[in-house]
Amino acid sequence: MLSTEIIYKIILILAVFTVTLVVALYSTFAERKVAAVLQDRYGPNRAGPLGMFQPFADGVKMFTKEEFIPGNADKQLFILGPSIAMLTCLMTGAVIPWGGDLTIGDYIFKLQVTDINIGILYLLGVVSVGVYGIMIGGWASNNKYSLLGALRASSQMISYEIAMGLALIALVMMTGSLSLGEIVRQQDEGLANIVYQPLGFLIFLVCAFAETNRAPFDLPETESELVGGYHTEFSSMKLGFYLFSEYINMFISSALIATLYFGGYNFPFQHSLGIEGNALSIVQTVVFFGKIFFFIFFYMWVRWTIPRFRYDQLMKLGWKTLIPLAILNLFITGIVIGFKNGFFN
Amino acid sequence: MITQYLFYFLTFTAIFCALLVVFSKNPIYSALYLIVTFFATAGHYFLLNAQFLGAVHVIVYAGAIMVLFIYVIMMLNLNKEVEPHKSNIIKIAATVCGGILGLVLIAALRETELGEITEYSNNGIGxxxxxxxxxxxxxxxxxxxxxxxxxxxxxxxxxxxxxxxx
The missing domain is CATH 1.20.5 (Single alpha-helices involved in coiled-coils or other helix-helix interfaces)
Known part of the structure; x- marks a missing residue:
């Protein structure tokens, strides 16, 4: 049993890894297509039918570009920066439940790499370590624009982590569990968490945009002010790692929003469809990916709709709007839970 | 068995990186080695089944406090070129102070009782x-x-x- 379990886990880890990379690869393509639709253009349409092979062409281009390390850069840290960025964004997929259980023979396989009972803390830990990739890379470039980009990224991520953590605490208070598997199971029995935590969801969404450095909060890489921001000096696949990690982060945070607030792999009336067991699990996984793709599309939609914030506006929103709102949300959640448990009687 | 190997690995990493924190000339490297030390300590907490403590250790120390440290180092742009030259008197004074502190620590540790080592892994206290x-x-x-x-x-x-x- 133990060896079957380990082999299955290895296969699942490889599958999650591959799916993450493929989705991120095609997100780059989707971003250009969505941008094209929103701006009334064609977008990339040369490589393959409808431009479907464009991401591979981009990948080959990235790999074959000259690998250049600036003379005054700190070589070890210059290589370490993109590596940390890539490592941390791939680590988060381990705790996300991708679907129900699969039963093959006597074995029950969970479609989740590990259901640790501190899942949300693990997520917050990985997110808070993720900032080092950008900071180290930006500092090691020995370039003022890169340094400014890195400083912006780190202060932005620290500021928004607080509001994100507070929004998550309200969710944890409500569900009474830090395990993502348990949070999803509870949404199967009751309603999706968005119904109970609309304000918390909004705060989490805004913070997710800021944490992934996506527009309208993409101040660490503003072309108009900072050339390329923290990755100005990077070329070839090191730049590729940074750009790619942004898309992976987008995929993972979409998966998280779906898991925490939109029922994860559950969908309404799933038990009255007449399918059960493995078939239901597969449908659930498909539905889950549908939710994820919707949020990835939402990221792109927002990018081409809302203009970039000014830096002081960003900080003001983070500290003076989102954190008080998150505390208010926490307070209201606490009072409601108190009423439900008869604390005020 | 694997727990023991992990313990030795984490202990070695923690002590080795803690030494590198002191011996690195570049403050950024010192800070980065300190982060690795924090991770190794968090690993020790996990081995003791104190999962919450381990996770919070990573979030608070490695994720928040050290980010601010590195932030300040980057803002001040400290590197070895701009480090002010220290006179010999300060170096001698520092060595003497360090030696005295070491002496006190050794004297204090010699007298401590090790006590009973209990099995922590199963009562789920962490x-x-x-x-x-x-x-x-x-x-x-x-x-x-x-x-x-x-x-x-x-x-x-x-x-x-x-x-x-x-």
Whole structure:
């Protein structure tokens, strides 16, 4: 049993890894297509039918570009920066439940790499370590624009982590569990968490945009002010790692929003469809990916709709709007839970 | 068995990186080695089945405090070129002080009793449910008072950083 379990886990880890990379690869393509639709253009349409092979062409281009390390850069840290960025964004997929259980023979396989009972803390830990990739890379470039980009990224991520953590605490208070598997199971029995935590969801969404450095909060890489921001000096696949990690982060945070607030792999009336067991699990996984793709599309939609914030506006929103709102949300959640448990009687 | 190997690996990493924190000339490298040391310590917490403590250790120390450290080092742009030259008297004084501190530590550690080493892995004392029940049950008042202390420290920091105080 133990060896079957380990082999299955290895296969699942490889599958999650591959799916993450493929989705991120095609997100780059989707971003250009969505941008094209929103701006009334064609977008990339040369490589393959409808431009479907464009991401591979981009990948080959990235790999074959000259690998250049600036003379005054700190070589070890210059290589370490993109590596940390890539490592941390791939680590988060381990705790996300991708679907129900699969039963093959006597074995029950969970479609989740590990259901640790501190899942949300693990997520917050990985997110808070993720900032080092950008900071180290930006500092090691020995370039003022890169340094400014890195400083912006780190202060932005620290500021928004607080509001994100507070929004998550309200969710944890409500569900009474830090395990993502348990949070999803509870949404199967009751309603999706968005119904109970609309304000918390909004705060989490805004913070997710800021944490992934996506527009309208993409101040660490503003072309108009900072050339390329923290990755100005990077070329070839090191730049590729940074750009790619942004898309992976987008995929993972979409998966998280779906898991925490939109029922994860559950969908309404799933038990009255007449399918059960493995078939239901597969449908659930498909539905889950549908939710994820919707949020990835939402990221792109927002990018081409809302203009970039000014830096002081960003900080003001983070500290003076989102954190008080998150505390208010926490307070209201606490009072409601108190009423439900008869604390005020 | 694997726990023992992990213990030795984490201990070696922690001590080795802690030494590198002191011996690195570049402050950024010192800070980065300190982060690795924090990770190794967090690994020790996980081995003791104190999952909450381990996770919070990573989030607070490696994720928040050290980010601010590195932030300040980057802002001040400290590197070995701009480091002021230290005179020999300071170096001798530092060596003597360090030696005396080491002496005191050795003297104190010689007299300590090791006590019984109990098996921690199965009673689940570090699990988050138990910790929460203890913190918000038996130790409710001290816990709340410590939060007030944090609040006052925060207000003080905000007050000090204000430019126009009338």
């Amino acid at each position: 699990l988050i449910e138990k910790l929460g029940n203890v913190l918000f049950g038996a130790y409710m008042v001290p816990f709340e008072i410590s939060t007030v202390l944090f609040l006052s420290a925060m207000v003080g920091a905000v007050f000090l950083s204000k430019k126009n105080i009338h």
